[in-house]
Amino acid sequence: MNIIKRECDIIIFGGHGDLAFRKLMPAVCHLYNDEYIDEKSRIITISRKSISLKEHKKLVKEKLIEFLPKDEFDEEKFKNFEKQLEFCKIDFDDESNYKNLKKILDIYAHGDRVYYFSTSSDFYGKICKSLHVNKLITKNSRVVLEKPIGLNLQSSQAINEEVLRYFKEEQIFRIDHYLGKDTVQNILALRFSNRIFMPLWDASNIDHVQITVAESVGVEGRAGYYDEYGALRDMIQNHLMQLLCLIAMEPPCSLQANNVRDEKVKVLKSLRLMTSTDIETKTVRAQYIKGQSEGEIVPGYSENIENSSTETFAALRVDIDNWRWNGVPFYIRSGKRMRRRNSEIVIQFKSVPYSIFHNNGACISENKLVITLQPNESIQLELMNKIPGLSEHMRLQKVALELNNPINHKRKSSAYERLLLDVIRDNATLFMRLDEVEAAWKWADKIIEGWSDNLTPLRTYTAGTDGPSASIELIARDGRSWHDECC
Ligand code: BG6
Helix, strand or coil: CCCCCECCEEEEECCCCHHHHHHHHHHHHHHHHCCCECCCCCEEEEECCCCCHHHHHHHHHHHHHHHCCCCCCCHHHHHHHHHHEEEEECCCCCHHHHHHHHHHHCCCCCCCEEEEECCCHHHHHHHHHHHHHCCCCCCCEEEEECCCCCCCHHHHHHHHHHHHHHCCHHHEEECCHHHHCHHHHHHHHHHHCCHHHHHHCCCCCEEEEEEEEECCCCCCCCHHHHHHHHHHHHHHHHHHHHHHHHHHCCCCCCCCHHHHHHHHHHHHHHECCCCHHHHHHHEEEEEEECEEECCEEECCHHHHCCCCCCCCEEEEEECECCCCCCCCCEEEEEECCECCCEEEEEEEECCCCCCCCCHHHCCCCCCEEEEEEECCCEEEEEEEEECCCCCCCCCEEEEEEECCCCCCCCCCCCHHHHHHHHHHCCCCCCCECHHHHHHHHHHHHHHHHHHHCCCCCEEEEECCECCCHHHHHHHHCCCCCCHHHCC
């Protein structure tokens, strides 16, 4: 494969934060080592800390050793990589601080810049204005905005408006790292390059869809951020909604960014807005209490943050009001401190209209397409098959057809690596357009409002379990069960 090396400066605001060290720096380091970016590209960390460049480089090295997968840190390669590293102390409230950044950026004339905002979205407008005032926005500049943008539709609109004063929509890359995961992109390949699914992918053949993103970790060192956002804003409004869109969207006319985004936005606009009764009956919110996670006793959420009503778990029944999905519920749930890390999408097909098999009284399982994103990526199609042998009545068993990609390629690229490279290449297909973000907030806002009016109680669940029993009841009311309850 021919790799085109790019000249592109990557400027990371919030560059000493958790995301920057855990995900962004390892991703940039790989892109540099794999020669996607060349020597005229600087990786400029912006932080409020007073620290020398030498100390910064030492810190980056320590963090790479900590966060790169085992055996991936290469001392020799780091010696080259560190030459690209720069550090700039900036206080966001002081526009004059940007002069130092200008000095570094002006060394090369390419003007190709990726400004990555890994800060609270409250700062986005302020940073954009300072970049503008200091003439740092070139025509080849792009800006990457981390989610969640704002706390609701209104605040999100205000932030986006501020950014749009200085950057054009085509220059804005609203990132959702779930879209960079290989298996998530494979949903497009699976759906739109295999004819067999085409006639089956609708309300006449699909009974329901489940989307689960369960994490065994808690809020780690991000309690301050998380307590303001909770599971609905941190995970569901963005990651789970994007997964839902990829499952529910119509075929786009090409993979060109706006064609894909047009189809996703149609799904988001078709989400049924919840009424008060829906919020009571179709939503569950809960917070974890002390329990055992991965063999260790862990404190409850409120033991660290007192009097918090933030949900660490949410489960919802989502309805899509359009021709394809009329009457097909999408059950979605996400939580922290769950029994195990498990992210999966289950498409459950309807049962056969009539069974001609005795099957010893056992029922015939409905076909399921199970797309697992984490911890291991896989795609399985569950089918019924004959049990070999001479039994009097033909007996059946459930078997899984594995559609896994052969794992023969060298290192697996991370979601952030892929997405950063897309920004460098100016390809916005896997990024969210303004109208997508707004449509997702419009839907989420109804639930946020209903929860703040206490239309459904904040329940508890023991850390290390599958969440509150109300989540099981939510789906059981419709005569269904979560996929992991039945296996
Ligand atoms: C982030 C959330 O966007 O995604 C975190 O802010 C969450 O709270 C993380 O832990 C999960 O990402 P992944 O890729 O580990 O599933």
